[in-house]
Amino acid sequence: MDRALAMDNLYAGAVDRTLTDEQLATKARAGDSAAMEELYLRYRQPIFRVVYRSTRNIDEAEDIVQDVFLKAFERLHTFREQSRFSTWLMRIALNLCTDRARMRQRRQELLEREADHKLAWSHPDAPDPIENTQQNAFNEAFYTALNQLPEHHRQLIILRDLEEMEYEEIAQILGASVGAVKLRVMRARRAFKAKLEPLLRAIGELE
Amino acid sequence: MRRPCREVERFIESGAERMPDALQAHLAQCARCQRAWQLETAYQRALQATREEPVPACDLPWSRVQAQLAARAVVRRAPIWQRYAFAGGLAIAMLVVSLAWLTRVPSPTPLGDAQPEANLVASAPSQAPREEPLALLTPEPLEGRPPAPKRIASTQPKPRLTRIARASQPAAPLTTAAPTPGSAQPTAEMTLHARPLPPAHAEQATRRLGGAPPIPSETMGELAFRVAPEAEPFTVASLPLSQFELYNSSQVEYLPVRYGTLSSKLYHNEGNENDAIICSF
Numbered sequence: 398m399d400r401a402l403a404m405d406n407l408y409a410g411a412v413d414r415t416l417t418d419e420q421l422a423t424k425a426r427a428g429d430s431a432a433m434e435e436l437y438l439r440y441r442q443p444i445f446r447v448v449y450r451s452t453r454n455i456d457e458a459e460d461i462v463q464d465v466f467l468k469a470f471e472r473l474h475t476f477r478e479q480s481r482f483s484t485w486l487m488r489i490a491l492n493l494c495t496d497r498a499r500m501r502q503r504r505q506e507l508l509e510r511e512a513d514h515k516l517a518w519s520h521p522d523a524p525d526p527i528e529n530t531q532q533n534a535f536n537e538a539f540y541t542a543l544n545q546l547p548e549h550h551r552q553l554i555i556l557r558d559l560e561e562m563e564y565e566e567i568a569q570i571l572g573a574s575v576g577a578v579k580l581r582v583m584r585a586r587r588a589f590k591a592k593l594e595p596l597l598r599a600i601g602e603l604e
Numbered sequence: 605m606r607r608p609c610r611e612v613e614r615f616i617e618s619g620a621e622r623m624p625d626a627l628q629a630h631l632a633q634c635a636r637c638q639r640a641w642q643l644e645t646a647y648q649r650a651l652q653a654t655r656e657e658p659v660p661a662c663d664l665p666w667s668r669v670q671a672q673l674a675a676r677a678v679v680r681r682a683p684i685w686q687r688y689a690f691a692g693g694l695a696i697a698m699l700v701v702s703l704a705w706l707t708r709v710p711s712p713t714p715l716g717d718a719q720p721e722a723n724l725v726a727s728a729p730s731q732a733p734r735e736e737p738l739a740l741l742t743p744e745p746l747e748g749r750p751p752a753p754k755r756i757a758s759t760q761p762k763p764r765l766t767r768i769a770r771a772s773q774p775a776a777p778l779t780t781a782a783p784t785p786g787s788a789q790p791t792a793e794m795t796l797h798a799r800p801l802p803p804a805h806a807e808q809a810t811r812r813l814g815g816a817p818p819i820p821s822e823t824m825g826e827l828a829f830r831v832a833p834e835a836e837p838f839t840v841a842s843l844p845l846s847q848f849e850l851y852n853s854s855q856v857e858y859l860p861v862r863y864g865t866l867s868s869k870l871y872h873n874e875g876n877e878n879d880a881i882i883c884s885f
Contacts, residue, residue: 430670441664459663463672467672467673467676471673536657559651586617590644597643597650603643
């Protein structure tokens with residue numbers, strides 16, 4: 398891991414790092430590989446953080462990150478610079494997360510149907526009973542409840558409550574008004590708390 | 605829900621940190637609001653714990669993404685001749701298929717609007733050639749046949765026989781099935797290709813009819829095939845469409861004739877474009 402990062406940092410010297418995202422995007426659109434690399438290095442980890450919060454699987458999160466950048470660089474000509482590059486990138490990431498979540502759900506349903514619902518215990522979102530010690534029970538309860546939410550609610554909880562993004566930024570990412578985002582976040586929290594409450598009671602965090 | 609409870613709920617949803625004293629006083633008395641407040645504080649603790657959980661660093665090197673980009677670019681930049689070749693091949697294949705289809709299936713011969721049967725009766729009988737009895741054009745299969753629009757492919761190589769047209773013989777007068785001249789019953793015409801009936805088939809036909817002589821065409825009940833004044837080998841027959849519950853000639857399509865069943869030994873298929881069967885559609 399460290400070696401890959403070190404190599405990336407070593408080779409990412411061919412472009413002026415003071416350039417803004419939009420300037421780099423313009424260069425990348427013209428086929429400048431160094432500009433693409435700089436954009437990748439800037440946003441690899443922030444995108445990975447959000448995606449990992451959503452998937453909780455490093456390999457899957459890395460796959461999604463790769464797809465995000467492939468898609469972004471292939472469609473740079475559609476980036477209109479009306480929003481920030483990071484916002485545009487995050488929108489692609491969320492869309493890909495939604496697609497993956499749908500695929501995962503469909504695959505799981507198919508497996509369960511094939512096994513006549515005997516595979517319910519092997520649901521990847523279910524907490525591992527061995528690892529479910531008191532120490533991380535809190536986190537596990539949180540993510541278990543989070544994974545029970547529909548994808549659009551889950552993304553809002555991640556963006557607003559975990560990543561602590563501003564409402565304005567979330568509104569830009571989702572292409573909605575700030576008011577609409579506030580309302581959606583409120584609904585997402587309500588749904589989330591309804592899922593979280595019994596889990597917190599089960600681990601003794603609530604009376 | 606009482607007003608203070610609603611205010612507590614609003615306060616919780618707003619995410620504000622310090623609760624006003626009035627609401628705190630209400631919270632001490634209301635069990636429902638206490639539960640909501642406890643859930644909120646637990647939620648905040650869970651959030652805090654999850655935020656502090658370290659997220660692993662992304663181990664995906666730029667070289668991998670770059671290689672994928674290059675691979676995709678190669679795929680995208682397929683030579684232009686390949687695209688044209690594909691489109692051209694597709695067009696040629698479609699052309700060949702349509703040509704094969706057009707040449708394989710003969711278009712049904714339109715005989716024009718059906719005329720009233722009375723007209724045919726008036727013009728046909730005197731000079732129409734008369735032939736041997738219609739041993740195989742018995743109405744049995746036709747009566748049981750639903751008027752479903754089934755196109756029968758004329759794949760049989762050799763059409764076999766129905767009747768023999770002999771121009772030298774005078775046509776017998778058609779009497780029994782002739783409608784009254786005033787009735788405008790719609791009919792359809794069909795042209796039958798006449799071929800001699802092989803002796804073996806003639807014998808089978810006779811046996812099938814119980815040894816009785818073949819039914820003459822004018823005694824076939826309502827299915828009266830009328831011989832038109834055509835020279836050999838063609839004859840024209842008219843068929844009352846009311847048999848098939850058709851009262852309008854525009855509901856009629858002409859298709860190759862097939863009668864008998866595959867299981868019967870008297871199966872005949874007139875795969876000739878001069879032959880026709882009447883179907884509704």
